[in-house]
Amino acid sequence: MNRYVIKAALAGSAFAVALGGVAAPAYAQRDPAYAAARSSGQVGEKMDGYLGIVGSESVELRRIVNDINIKRRAVYSERAQATNATLEEYALTAGCQAILATKPGEKYQAPDGSWQTRTSAAPMRDSRCP
Amino acid sequence: MRIPKLTGAIRHANSFAMQERETGMGHRILAVSIGSLVLGGCVTVEAPTEPIVIELNVNIRQEVIYRLAEDAGNTIEENADIF
Numbered sequence A: 001m002n003r004y005v006i007k008a009a010l011a012g013s014a015f016a017v018a019l020g021g022v023a024a025p026a027y028a029q030r031d032p033a034y035a036a037a038r039s040s041g042q043v044g045e046k047m048d049g050y051l052g053i054v055g056s057e058s059v060e061l062r063r064i065v066n067d068i069n070i071k072r073r074a075v076y077s078e079r080a081q082a083t084n085a086t087l088e089e090y091a092l093t094a095g096c097q098a099i100l101a102t103k104p105g106e107k108y109q110a111p112d113g114s115w116q117t118r119t120s121a122a123p124m125r126d127s128r129c130p
Numbered sequence B: 001m002r003i004p005k006l007t008g009a010i011r012h013a014n015s016f017a018m019q020e021r022e023t024g025m026g027h028r029i030l031a032v033s034i035g036s037l038v039l040g041g042c043v044t045v046e047a048p049t050e051p052i053v054i055e056l057n058v059n060i061r062q063e064v065i066y067r068l069a070e071d072a073g074n075t076i077e078e079n080a081d082i083f
Helices: A002-022 A032-039 A059-082 A087-100 B002-039 B042-046 B049-059 B062-078
Strands: A043-045 A051-053 A107-109 A115-117
Touching (some): A032 A043, A043 A059, A043 A087, A059 B062
Antiparallel strands (some): A043 A051, A107 A115
């Protein structure tokens, strides 16, 4: 009897885990001001894993970029520690992925340091990027 | 009447004096670093700290990036609001 109870409990928890996996949490979306700056090409993804201002700097753009970058740094720092990597290693890797994830029309930084507009073609990335 | 002219001349001399002082500061910094070198071995660690950090970015190896790639990809997905 006891064995059946345990089995049922295990199956139940497995089912709950599966359900949780299906009902994936809706991840928070970009702040509208950031989303607008991004799609208009005022900000772009840098190679180092942080956001950069592409054209002329304004107080508002600097505020948006700093806010995002401070939050990114906190996340990088936490994950770097968890993966036994340095902050710079983790940030650079995230930069590879973030540039790859840019949508056509968005800006990213090429290995030569220049700002590029993402097209449907693969972005120009650091030779070490996966 | 002659005194202002003299001060004018002194001003030129002052600029040279400044240069001398700057080199003097250089010597002082050198003296301080040599002094701290003598004081303890820890300085040999402290001195190259900055250049090493800059080199790290260049020296991040591809295998490290490959190892972190999946985790970094998940991190970006899970923090979609800041990416």
